[in-house]
Amino acid sequence: MSFAPDASGNPWPEAMATVTSCKYEFGAGRALAFGLPTTRHFRITYNYWAPNADNIDELHTGELTSEKAMHVGTLFPIRYNPEVPHETAHSAAAPAMSRTPLLAIGIIGSIILSLVWLLILRGCS
Numbered sequence: 001m002s003f004a005p006d007a008s009g010n011p012w013p014e015a016m017a018t019v020t021s022c023k024y025e026f027g028a029g030r031a032l033a034f035g036l037p038t039t040r041h042f043r044i045t046y047n048y049w050a051p052n053a054d055n056i057d058e059l060h061t062g063e064l065t066s067e068k069a070m071h072v073g074t075l076f077p078i079r080y081n082p083e084v085p086h087e088t089a090h091s092a093a094a095p096a097m098s099r100t101p102l103l104a105i106g107i108i109g110s111i112i113l114s115l116v117w118l119l120i121l122r123g124c125s
């Protein structure tokens with residue numbers, strides 16, 4: 001996975017994250033919400049320690065989706081933004097991928113409903 005550099009061009013630092021929960025979600029719900037039909041979808045929540053602006057370690061929580069389940073307590077590396085420690089490489093990529101199909105569906109649906117409404121009004125005259 002690629003990760004963003006910080007303002008000075010350095011790669012984001014790495015921390016070890018611990019899985020705190022792993023929940024199965026049905027593929028149909030994911031297809032409706034994100035436009036990406038899959039048969040398996042796990043929502044994984046994790047915690048990691050990263051320093052704040054005062055250079056004091058704070059516990060942060062993140063979430064990602066995976067095709068594979070991860071056991072609670074599993075450790076894995078995560079990259080976080082040193083300027084905004086609650087932002088990870090996973091969270092930075094997720095919103096752009098998930099909102100685009102939903103936004104497109106909303107715009108297309110709006111246009112279709114507007115055209116249907118105009119046809120109904122025209123038929124009443």
